[in-house]
Amino acid sequence: MSLENHNTVPKISLESLLLLKREEKPRKEFWDNFDRDLRQKTLQALVHQEPWHAHYWQFIKMNLYAVISLSAATIFTMAFAIHHYGWLSFDDIKTSSLAEVTASPNILEVKPTPIDSTALALAKNDPEKQSHAFFVIDIMPHKRARSENFRKVMASKTFSLAPAVDHDPRIASDPFNNKSRSTFHYTPTKFVHE
Amino acid sequence: MAFTKAVDEAIAPSAVREQSKVDGDLATVRRVQAGDVAAFDQLILKYRERLYSIIYNLCSNREDAADLTQETFIKAFSSIKRFKGKSSFYTWLYRIAVNSTLSYLKRNRMRHFFSFENINEEISSSEIVEALSIKMKSDKTALINELQEKLNEALQKLSDKHRSVVVLYEIEGLSHHDISNVMECSVGTVRSRLHYAKQQLQAYLKDYLD
Numbered sequence: 261m262s263l264e265n266h267n268t269v270p271k272i273s274l275e276s277l278l279l280l281k282r283e284e285k286p287r288k289e290f291w292d293n294f295d296r297d298l299r300q301k302t303l304q305a306l307v308h309q310e311p312w313h314a315h316y317w318q319f320i321k322m323n324l325y326a327v328i329s330l331s332a333a334t335i336f337t338m339a340f341a342i343h344h345y346g347w348l349s350f351d352d353i354k355t356s357s358l359a360e361v362t363a364s365p366n367i368l369e370v371k372p373t374p375i376d377s378t379a380l381a382l383a384k385n386d387p388e389k390q391s392h393a394f395f396v397i398d399i400m401p402h403k404r405a406r407s408e409n410f411r412k413v414m415a416s417k418t419f420s421l422a423p424a425v426d427h428d429p430r431i432a433s434d435p436f437n438n439k440s441r442s443t444f445h446y447t448p449t450k451f452v453h454e
Numbered sequence: 455m456a457f458t459k460a461v462d463e464a465i466a467p468s469a470v471r472e473q474s475k476v477d478g479d480l481a482t483v484r485r486v487q488a489g490d491v492a493a494f495d496q497l498i499l500k501y502r503e504r505l506y507s508i509i510y511n512l513c514s515n516r517e518d519a520a521d522l523t524q525e526t527f528i529k530a531f532s533s534i535k536r537f538k539g540k541s542s543f544y545t546w547l548y549r550i551a552v553n554s555t556l557s558y559l560k561r562n563r564m565r566h567f568f569s570f571e572n573i574n575e576e577i578s579s580s581e582i583v584e585a586l587s588i589k590m591k592s593d594k595t596a597l598i599n600e601l602q603e604k605l606n607e608a609l610q611k612l613s614d615k616h617r618s619v620v621v622l623y624e625i626e627g628l629s630h631h632d633i634s635n636v637m638e639c640s641v642g643t644v645r646s647r648l649h650y651a652k653q654q655l656q657a658y659l660k661d662y663l664d
Contacts, residue, residue, distance in 0.1 A: 272589065272664045274656050276582045278624040281511055281605060284571040285503070290520075294502065298524045305528050322557065 479543035514606040526551040545635040608658035616651035
């Protein structure tokens with residue numbers, strides 16, 4: 261008897277259970293309302309033109325997490341960079357318009373400032389770099405903070421204040437001793453007459 | 455060799471049917487693209503029930519399903535000029551439907567609730583319901599309502615991608631290849647998702663299964 265039951269009753273599989281979902285259907289009246297609503301919405305969509313920026317907002321909404329992460333990463337990177345290197349002021353950029361002048365004897369009144377405590381002292385072992393560095397620092401107002409001096413030198417066009425002659429260390433270490441051969445690119449605002 | 459021939463013969467009629475369906479859709483789509491707006495009504499009439507069924511089974515909410523089906527048709531209509539005919543029209547349409555529904559579900563994850571559709575009364579005389587009624591020793595009407603709830607719950611426990619594959623394959627009867635087109639993934643991914651999803655469903659519905 262049980263064997264007979266086993267043969268007549270179909271096996272209940274997952275697939276057959278899922279097929280029952282096909283029987284969940286709306287009634288016929290539903291489709292009348294559906295068509296009416298759809299027609300209205302289609303007309304509205306035809307009339308309503310989305311502004312150009314709507315697509316961008318839609319994109320941002322769709323990728324909200326990615327946009328937030330990217331913004332946070334950008335802000336963090338900028339904050340880190342500003343904290344470590346500071347702002348690059350527009351004054352520095354203005355100095356890019358270089359003037360070509362001949363050094364006058366008056367400029368010798370500029371008093372050299374020791375640079376032992378600056379980052380450029382790192383170039384001490386290289387005579388060529390050292391002379392170059394001394395010259396730059398000598399004519400630049402420098403601050404107590406090492407990073408600020410370093411930044412000023414690195415960001416400034418004054419960096420081109422190397423002798424426009426040869427690389428003779430004697431000339432380089434005292435570039436003003438030979439007026440005829442000392443033509444420089446310089447930024448007047450960087451000179452300090454103490 | 456004989457096996458291959460037999461398979462070819464078995465596939466051939468359905469392939470021809472599919473091809474003619476695709477060609478028929480393409481001709482209608484070309485008419486819409488040429489400015490015959492009324493031709494789009496034919497496509498709505500042809501696909502509205504299947505589209506509604508897919509969306510309803512994905513979200514288990516009849517009101518949302520109705521809105522999303524309409525939204526899908528509007529999106530399809532407004533971007534039909536971009537349809538080049540590289541894939542069949544219905545996979546393109548299904549893709550819009552699935553993507554819209556999954557986006558909607560993602561946006562409303564926190565306030566999602568069920569609203570079940572009516573069940574065809576003829577189901578109570580089906581073999582499977584008879585068998586379940588005997589197995590569970592319960593009244594058919596109560597059993598059908600309980601089963602509807604359990605099936606929808608089980609489907610909603612799956613991830614969106616796994617649910618989509620189950621709905622398209624087991625309920626809507628699409629092929630693996632069509633599903634891979636709709637979901638924009640490989641056939642292998644479809645198979646693996648289906649396998650995993652069915653394992654999960656079997657665990658959720660083990661009380662009803664033999």
